Amino acid sequence: MMTIEAGTVFMLRDGQVTAATITLTPDAEEGLWTEDELREPSMFVNKLTVARTHAGRNLGGRLLDWAGDRAHRASAKWLRLDAWTTNARLQDYYLSQGFVHVRTVLEGDAVNGGPRVSGWLAQRAAQPAEHGFTDQTPAPTRLGFLPQ
Template sequence: MKITSARPDDLAKLLAFREEAAAWLTRLGSDQWQRPYPADRLLATIRAGAVFMVIDGDLTAGTITLSPDVEEGLWTEQELSEPSTFVTKLTVARSHAGQNLGGRLLDWASDRAYRDGAEWLRLDAWTTNSALQRYYLRQGFEHVRTVFEGGAVNGGPRVSGWLGQRPTAPAVHGLEDETR
């Protein structure tokens, strides 16, 4: 399997990939990702070079977005002053579930962040998705805190406010890295 940078012509594939993940989450009883992701926002993130895809033959097996930027109101000024890379939209195709691809993607992200000089790999997870939170804890993340207020819409409840972090480090992830 290889990891590549997403291109603008991957937009439709990535939107469909997210819809597949949202449908799976719904079947599990989760309210995560029930609103369609805005295509223009995803395209801007792709053009910024922050979206990566795992390709297995002709299939997109997974995707991850890495950024030095974060949603406002989640992390403290002290935390933001520490060199960090933020993970968002980690998704694995159902066809590749159970193969530790998500863990390998997180190791790849940690390795990349380490080589870029970041001290922390950080993320925010869906506040009500306790299974996802346990998954990140098993992947070596430490729960920092959960932010409940200050959501993007009218300052209401935040839907993705479970914060986790782990130190960056060199890692063996087994993905053929075609991103550099």
């Protein structure tokens, strides 16, 4: 499903300027998470981007807090993500934001059919957060999940 049409792309606006974007979806990329992990209600972060003009203001960290808060309100247990396996700086950033490395997946193909490069998996608990944003988005839909 396309993320824009699905309503899973969110923009952080600073006046008329888009300062940052994040995709937050209940859909995991195929081949990354185990069946047991997928039984746990989770939301997945993709494509977190902060405009260079707005760098250095902790917008990425605050957006991750917003995403964790939204995931919590959707009844998710986890906020999960995958990052490039070769980008140690990005991995360190996510670790500094409270994520815990779960494992690295190297086998399989990416969603675009190319080789998998984004298989460094991490998660943190979905929980309420004071992110400081004025949230004008509709309330999240509560997740349905498989019984344990």
